[in-house]
Amino acid sequence: GQQVQQSPASLVLQEGENAELQCNFSTSLNSMQWFYQRPEGSLVSLFYNPSGTKQSGRLTSTTVIKERRSSLHISSSQITDSGTYLCAMAVYGGSGNKLIFGTGTLLSVKP
Amino acid sequence: EAAVTQSPRSKVAVTGGKVTLSCHQTNNHDYMYWYRQDTGHGLRLIHYSYVADSTEKGDIPDGYKASRPSQENFSLILELASLSQTAVYFCASSVGTANTEVFFGKGTRLTVV
Numbered sequence: 317g318q319q320v321q322q323s324p325a326s327l328v329l330q331e332g333e334n335a336e337l338q339c340n341f342s343t344s345l346n347s348m349q350w351f352y353q354r355p356e357g358s359l360v361s362l363f364y365n366p367s368g369t370k371q372s373g374r375l376t377s378t379t380v381i382k383e384r385r386s387s388l389h390i391s392s393s394q395i396t397d398s399g400t401y402l403c404a405m406a407v408y409g410g411s412g413n414k415l416i417f418g419t420g421t422l423l424s425v426k427p
Numbered sequence: 428e429a430a431v432t433q434s435p436r437s438k439v440a441v442t443g444g445k446v447t448l449s450c451h452q453t454n455n456h457d458y459m460y461w462y463r464q465d466t467g468h469g470l471r472l473i474h475y476s477y478v479a480d481s482t483e484k485g486d487i488p489d490g491y492k493a494s495r496p497s498q499e500n501f502s503l504i505l506e507l508a509s510l511s512q513t514a515v516y517f518c519a520s521s522v523g524t525a526n527t528e529v530f531f532g533k534g535t536r537l538t539v540v
Contacts, residue, residue: 347526357534364528408525412458417469
């Protein structure tokens, strides 16, 4: 079946360090999204990125659709970046834009 | 700004009781979705709907019903809540074309005791 592999599963950084999170998709996809999940559980959409590179502040998302992969780069990490980062691939079909999620990267940024 | 609002944000239910989770969107989107997230896992699709008065099964529909009385509202119903349905539930919406963003609500934390 369709799967999304995220790596690493967890990551501990010192404040100020950079991080690179990876997503690999088992099948072809139409687009993908990156989400940040706050410790209390709510979801924040970071990027909708069907292809190419997008940047928002210290975050950069790069998606290569034909290689079925996407990455999220966090520069100069801050304590407030701590939480879980989820990627999801969108498969368009009868169920609309169904998202298939990875299991997430748990990021902890220490002072 | 596009918005998906879920209520309640948290709920404690008793085993065997009925639970209704509500979702309201102001995006004018045709598609609405209910996802479930278990601790330490990604989200999985329970039910979805592409038009009012019609719902479809997703990947894990067992134990859940859904209702779409209008384009804006989509409910998830647990007729007989069970311990295994303790999870965080997310509602989402999108337009009906490919390569478009999916918008999520903040989630509902359901604890069945």
